[in-house]
Amino acid sequence: MTGRIAFQGELGAYSHQACQQARPGMEPVPCTTFEDVVEMTRSGEVDLGMLAVENSTYGRVADVHSLLPKAGLHIVDEAFVRVHVNLLGIRGGKLEDIREAHGHVVILPQCAGFLRSHGIRGRVSSDNARAAREVAEAGDPTRAALASELAAEIYGLDVLARHIEDHKNNTTRFLVMSRAFDDSRRADMMITTFTFRVRNIPAALYKALGGFATNGVNMTKLESYMVGGSFTATEFYADIEGHPEDRNVALALDELRYFTTHVDILGVYPADRARG
Numbered sequence: 001m002t003g004r005i006a007f008q009g010e011l012g013a014y015s016h017q018a019c020q021q022a023r024p025g026m027e028p029v030p031c032t033t034f035e036d037v038v039e040m041t042r043s044g045e046v047d048l049g050m051l052a053v054e055n056s057t058y059g060r061v062a063d064v065h066s067l068l069p070k071a072g073l074h075i076v077d078e079a080f081v082r083v084h085v086n087l088l089g090i091r092g093g094k095l096e097d098i099r100e101a102h103g104h105v106v107i108l109p110q111c112a113g114f115l116r117s118h119g120i121r122g123r124v125s126s127d128n129a130r131a132a133r134e135v136a137e138a139g140d141p142t143r144a145a146l147a148s149e150l151a152a153e154i155y156g157l158d159v160l161a162r163h164i165e166d167h168k169n170n171t172t173r174f175l176v177m178s179r180a181f182d183d184s185r186r187a188d189m190m191i192t193t194f195t196f197r198v199r200n201i202p203a204a205l206y207k208a209l210g211g212f213a214t215n216g217v218n219m220t221k222l223e224s225y226m227v228g229g230s231f232t233a234t235e236f237y238a239d240i241e242g243h244p245e246d247r248n249v250a251l252a253l254d255e256l257r258y259f260t261t262h263v264d265i266l267g268v269y270p271a272d273r274a275r276g
Contacts, residue, residue, distance in 0.1 A: 001023055001025045002026065003027070003046075003047035003048070004026060004027045004029050004045075004046040004048075005019050005026040005027070005028055005029065005046060005047065005049065005176075006028075006029045006030075006031050006036070006037045006040045006041055007028060007029070007031065007049070008030075008031050008032070008033060008034050008037050008050075008051070008052070008127075009030060009031075009127045009128070009129050009130070010030050010127055010129035011028070011030055011129060011151075011154055012128075012129035012132055012133075012148060012150050012151030012152075012153075012155065013030070013127055013128055013147075013148070013151070014052070014081060014083055014128065014148055015051075015052055016030070016129065016148075016150065017148055017150055018050050018052070018079050018081045018172070018174040019050050020150075021079055022077060022079040022174070023176070026048065029045075029046050034051060034063055034064055034067055035067065037049040037050070037177075038051075038071045038072075038177070041073055041177055041178070042071070042072050042179065044179070047178075048076070048177060048178055049073065049176070049177040049178075050079075050175075050176060050177075051064050051068075051177060052064065052172050052173070052174050053065060053175055054172070054173050055083070055110070055171070055172045056167070056169060056170055056172075057110045057165070057167050058106050058107075058109055058110060060223065061106070065225070065237060068175075068195075068237065068266060069195045069225075069237065069264070069266070071177065073177040073178060073179060074177065074178055074179070074180065074181040074182070074266060074267050075175050075176065075178075075193050075266050075269055076176050076177070076180075076182055076267060076269055077175070077176035077269050077270070077272075078173060078174065078175055078176070078191065078269060078271070078272045078275070079173070079175075079272055080171050080172070080173055080174075080272045081171065081172050081174060082170070082171055082274075083107075083110070083165065083170045083171060083172050084148065084149070084165065084170075085103075085110055085111045085146050085147075085165040086146070086147060086148065086149055086152065086159050086161065086162050086163065086164065087101060087114075087145075087146065087160045087161040087164055088132050088135065088144055088146075088147055088151065088152045088155075088157040088158065088159060089135065089143070089144045089157060089158055089160045090135065090136065090140070090141055090157065090158070091156065091157070091158055092141075092158070093144075093158055093160060094141070094160070095118070097141050097142055098118070098120055098141075098142060098143070099119075099120065099121065099142040099143070100120065100121050100122075100123050100142065100143050100144070101115055101120050101121070101122055101123065101143075101144045101145065101146050102122075102125040102131035102134070102135065103124075103125055103131055103145065103146030103147065104124070104125060104126070104127055104131075104146075105124050107128055107146050108124065108146070110165050110166060110167070111146060111164045111165050111166060113166040114161070114166065120144070122146075125145075128145065128146060128147040128148070128151065129147055129151045129155075131145035131146065132145040132147040132151040132152065132154075132155045133155050135155075135157065136155040136157055144160060145157070146164075149162075175267075181265075181267075182268070183243070183244065183245075183265075183268035185268075185269070185270060186243065187270035187271065188271075189270070189275070190243040190246075190269065190270060191220075191239055191241060191268070191269055191270070191275075192239070192240050192241075192242060192243065192244055192249065192265065192267070192268050193237070193238070193239050193265070193266045193267045193269075194237075194238055194263055194264060194265045194266055195237050195263075195264045195266065196208070196235070196236050196238070196260045196261075196262065196264070197236070197261045197262060198234070198259055198260050198261070199260060199261060204259050205236075207259045208258075208259035208260055209222075209256070210255065211251060211252040211254070211255025211256055212240065212252045214252075214255075215249070215251045215252040215255075216248055217241065217242055217248055218240065218241040218242075219238055219239070219240050220239045220241060221238060222236060222237070222238050223236065223237040223238075224236050224237075225237065241271070243268060244265065
């Protein structure tokens with residue numbers, strides 16, 4: 001597939017790696033913020049957007065989850081990317097000389113054990129690939145970056161320690177966003193993502209979700225968010241297994257709609273083979 005795909009971060013970021021994995025034929029376009037990714041995709045400057053939504057060690061990426069319902073885009077794919085954290089230093093640098101390691105606030109907890117055991121202080125950077133670029137520019141043998149091997153290649157750094165993440169199944173889930181909604185595809189497992197708000201009646205959420213249990217629909221994710229800064233208005237974000245046209249999913253969604261003020265389907269897409 002040709003075209004352009006936007007991602008948050010600089011060249012060499014894990015989101016860049018996700019673009020290479022999920023859309024290898026597309027030109028990756030770096031963006032400063034998640035909002036920039038959404039806007040470039042929505043405006044047509046790029047064809048697709050790549051957004052990180054959750055990490056198996058760190059948890060959800062809160063900014064993205066709150067951004068998705070109002071993004072005006074649709075999920076067309078998911079990609080599970082195995083995140084290998086590497087300690088990158090200047091050419092000829094040595095691990096024992098490193099005093100500081102710079103990385104995004106999300107990545108620092110993923111290798112906290114390694115940093116602690118080597119007496120290295122973690123320093124927050126706005127982006128892992130940017131940290132790699134700045135380490136290369138500074139030329140300081142006591143500074144390192146926490147980033148991908150792709151970043152090491154791009155910025156001419158040495159990998160001083162490879163795969164230093166504390167949990168060896170460390171994985172980030174990304175979503176591929178598009179302006180066009182597509183529910184035409186079928187696969188062995190489909191994922192449907194949607195948002196909804198429940199009516200202001202007793203046990204509304206319990207009743208709204210009951211249809212998924214009675215119809216045998218597996219809900220793999222459920223998140224809640226305040227709406228408009230009010231503690232009384234809550235929006236929910238959910239992932240379920242199945243396609244809206246599957247009979248059991250259709251029955252469950254019908255029951256959900258009965259107890260909600262709206263249901264907005266954000267995407268219907270094949271499950272990534274790495275899911276589960």
